[in-house]
Amino acid sequence: MAVYKYAAFLKQNQDGSFDQLYSPGTQTPFAGIFRCNGCGREVVSEHPKPLPPQNHHQHLPIQGPILWRMVAWANHNPS
Numbered sequence: 001m002a003v004y005k006y007a008a009f010l011k012q013n014q015d016g017s018f019d020q021l022y023s024p025g026t027q028t029p030f031a032g033i034f035r036c037n038g039c040g041r042e043v044v045s046e047h048p049k050p051l052p053p054q055n056h057h058q059h060l061p062i063q064g065p066i067l068w069r070m071v072a073w074a075n076h077n078p079s
Contacts, residue, residue, distance in 0.1 A: 002033050002042060002071055013073070021067040024054040033072040038063035042071070 004010055017029060021037055028034075028045040035042045038059050045051050051068045059066060 001040070002035075010072075015073075017073070018070055021069055022051055024052060024056065024066050024068070025050045026068075027051075030070060031074040031076065032070050034068040035071045037067040037069050038065065043068075 020029075022029070022034070028047045028049055028051055031046045032044070033042055034045050034051060036057070039057070041057055043052055043056075045068075054066060057066070
């Protein structure tokens with residue numbers, strides 16, 4: 001699970017992009033932290049680079065397929 005020290009640097013957002021699941025190798029939609037929906041492994045990925053490939057890590061059958069969910073979006077245009 002992603003952790004932080006200064007809450008002032010984070011802002012909650014209800015955008016639907018946080019609900020999407022992305023397949024391995026998909027173009028990263030937004031720079032940020034992505035979490036594997038099956039096992040909880042986290043990675044940082046930059047737009048427009050691809051998310052980690054299928055062979056990035058392995059799952060047990062009970063964990064299901066590797067699918068990435070964005071948990072933190074790196075806002076490059078703060079207001």
